[in-house]
Amino acid sequence: MPEIEESLHRLENHQLISVESTEDINIGNAEEQRTLRIGTGLDPAQRARMIDFLTEYQEVFAWSYTDMPGLDPSIVKHFLPLDTEKFPPKRQHLRRQRADLLLRIKEEVVKQVDAGFLEVSNYSEWVANVVPVEKKNGKVRVCSDYRDLNRASPNDNFPLPHIDVLVDNTARHTQFSFMDGFSGYNQIQMPEEDKIKTTFITMWGTFCDKVMPFGLKNAGTTYQRAVRTRMWTLVGARIARFWIARLVRSVVGR
Numbered sequence: 001m002p003e004i005e006e007s008l009h010r011l012e013n014h015q016l017i018s019v020e021s022t023e024d025i026n027i028g029n030a031e032e033q034r035t036l037r038i039g040t041g042l043d044p045a046q047r048a049r050m051i052d053f054l055t056e057y058q059e060v061f062a063w064s065y066t067d068m069p070g071l072d073p074s075i076v077k078h079f080l081p082l083d084t085e086k087f088p089p090k091r092q093h094l095r096r097q098r099a100d101l102l103l104r105i106k107e108e109v110v111k112q113v114d115a116g117f118l119e120v121s122n123y124s125e126w127v128a129n130v131v132p133v134e135k136k137n138g139k140v141r142v143c144s145d146y147r148d149l150n151r152a153s154p155n156d157n158f159p160l161p162h163i164d165v166l167v168d169n170t171a172r173h174t175q176f177s178f179m180d181g182f183s184g185y186n187q188i189q190m191p192e193e194d195k196i197k198t199t200f201i202t203m204w205g206t207f208c209d210k211v212m213p214f215g216l217k218n219a220g221t222t223y224q225r226a227v228r229t230r231m232w233t234l235v236g237a238r239i240a241r242f243w244i245a246r247l248v249r250s251v252v253g254r
Contacts, residue, residue: 020039020040020041021040021041022037023037023038024036025054027051027054028058034061036054038051066115070187070188071188071226073189075226076188076222076225077188077189077190077191078188078189078190078191078194078219079194080149080153080191080194080197080198081153081154082152082153083153083154084152087152089125090127090148091124091125092127092128092129092145092201094129094201094202095130097130101132101140104132104140105130105140105142105202106203106204108139109202112142113207116211117209117210117211118207118209118210119207119210120205120206120207121199121206121207124197124206124208125197126148126196126197126198127199127200127206128149128199128201129144129145129200129201130143130144130145130200130201130202131143131215141214143213143214143215144213145200145215146198146215146216146217149198149216150216153217153218155217156218156221158221160220160224161224184223185211185213185214185219186211186213188222188223189212195208195209196208198213198216
């Protein structure tokens, strides 16, 4: 749907951009490249230390779906309570998709099934349509039209941080590390009783999310709660956190 596509394009087009120029470095090897960016303003000693540090701890980062073990369900899950008396379940009928998109949609669905993010779903009372959003690299992000589901879902009022406070707290720091969550939502599991509510329909059958998908009404607040729970001793002191982005700040450049 237009609002989902607009939200995703806005997310991709407004990545954090450093005032300082950056360079790409490969901390992997020629066969399996793992590219990160570091500032060109680092002196040679700082640059060497930074590359050595990132190379040593490269396994901390997720480079593919299979690198994501996910958060322990005892820490956080995304629950999906619904007011079905006011908003009865709805099954959307399969929409037509452009022929050139179908194979790319299937490719992404298969990839997520293999990664353990999706599973086959049967007899769901809630069925949403796929919303394919084309990326700049030609691939497709497969989202779902959860408008019916979101209308039946109450608001989760867990607070998001104030951006102006996060910006003010960066004062007097000299070095910053920006990190973006790799499919961050997919690291949070759905409870067994709720995952069938996320069912979406394709030409090849119906599937549901075993992990929290993009597009659910309270997904952002659940993710923020997970970060606060997991990193509560660091958030505020050294880490500024908003949605799926992290900023680690250092007073001294080391």
